[in-house]
Amino acid sequence: MRIIVADCSAEYSGRLNASLPPARRVLLIKADNSVLIFSELGSYKPLNWMAAPCTIREIDPADAGADDAGGSDEGADGEPPCMVLRVSADKSSDILEVTIRRIYSDETYDLGEDPGLVKDGVEDHLQRYLAEQIERIGEGAKLVRREYPTAIGPVDIMAVDADGTHVAIEIKRHGGIDGVEQLTRYCELLNRDPLLAPVRGIFAAQTITPQARVLAQDRGFECLLLDYDEMKGAESDELRLF
Template sequence: MRIIVADCSAEYSGRLTASLPPARRVLLIKADNSLLIFSELGSYKPLNWMAAPCTLREVTPEGDAAEADDVGETADQPDSDSTREPTAVRILRAAAEKSSDILEVRLYRIYSDETYDLGEDPGLIKDGVEDHLQRCLAQQISRIGEGAKLIRREYPTAIGPVDIMAVDADGMHVAIEIKRHGGIDGVEQLTRYCELLNRDPLLAPVRGIFAAQTITPQARVLAEDRGFTCLILDYDEMRGIEDDALRLF
C-alpha cells in the first residue's frame, strides 16, 4: 500500500464530472491500483476515488516542474494574489478498465510518499452475527417459553432452512426466524415459512417467533398482526456478559 501526503487537486471525468480544488490531502493507492483521496475532516469516505479494475500511470509534467524534488519540494508557486494555477510536480492518472472514467490527480507539493507491505489480511471477524445469535438461542431455547425443546437448527424446507425449529410446552411446533436487525423483510420470510410448514399435517399447527437484537416498529406491527411473537435478543446477556453501566436501582 502506498500513502502520499501532498497538496493536490483532482479531476474526475467520464460518466460524471467532479473536481477537487488544490488542498492538502492524503492519497491511498492499493495493490490493485485503486486510488482514493481523503481529507483531514468530514466523512470517513474518500472525497473521490477510482476503484479496481483500473490502471494507474504516474506522469512527470513537462517543463520546470519536472526538475523539482519529489519530496518536500515544490514547483514555482504563484504570488498569493495571483489567480494562476500552481504547477504540478507529478500527475497520477487512474483509468477504469470497463468504462471511460478517468481520475487525474495533480500533485503540487509532496510531504510524504511511503510504501508499505501489509501482507495478507484475514478479513473482518464479526461477533453477534445471525449465526451466533442462532447458536445462543438454540442453547437457551427456554427463552421462548418454559418447557420448550429444540428440534434442530437450520430446519430444512422446500424454500430454504428455518433458523430454529422447536416445540413449546404444549407440544406446538414453533418456527423461529432470527435477524440482527429485524425489518419487514424478515417478517415476510417468516410468513412464507409458516405458511409452508402449516401444510404438513405432521407439523401443523406451527406458530412463528420473530427474534432479533432490534425490531423496527413497522416490523413489530406486521409480525403481531400475523400472529407472530416478537422476541428481543440481548447478545451480551445471552453470552453471560454483564452490563457494567451504572444504575440507580
C-alpha cells in the same frame, strides 16, 4: 500500500463529473491499484476514489495539461505540478486524474495478508440462522455453504434456489450502500465462473436504508429483511453434531 501526503487537486470524469480544488490531502494507493483521496476532517469516507479493477499511470504533467483544453499547469499558488496520476477504470470510461504539486510524504508499506473482518455476534448469528432456515429466501432453496470462498473474500452464504440458480447472500445488521457494493463485487466475480453462472444476489439485513434498497433493486438484487428474534425463536432444538 502507498501513502502520499501532498498538495493536490483531482478531476473525475465519466459516468459523473466531479472535481476537488487544490488542498493538502492524503492519497491511499492499494496493491490492486485502487486510489482513495482523504481530507483531514469530515467523513471517514474518501472525498473521491477509483475502485478496482483499474489501471494507474504516472504521466508527465505537461501531457496532462495538453489533454485538458483551457487548463493550466499551475495551481492557485503558482506552483507547477510535480506529478500527475491518471487512474482509468477497466470496465468503463471513468477516469480519475490527480494533480500533485507538492509532496510532504511518500511511503510504501507491505501490510501482508489480512485475515478479514471478524463479524460481531449478531451478524454472525443472523448468518447461521439464515443458513439453517435457508428456505426463507424461497421455497425449495438449498444451502451450498456459509463463508463461500472467493478471491476477494468470502460470500456470507451461497445457496441454490428451487430452479437450481446459485444465490449469493450478503448479510448485514444494518444494510447500507457499502453492503450493496460489496455484494455487487461478489456477484460480478462469481458470474465469471461458467460452473456457477448465472448467480443472483440477495441483500439481507435487519434494516435496509432507502438508498441501499434503491441501489440493490437497480443492480437486480432482492432485498430481504431479517427478524433476529423470530429467527432465533425458530432455531431447532434438535441435537447437532456441529
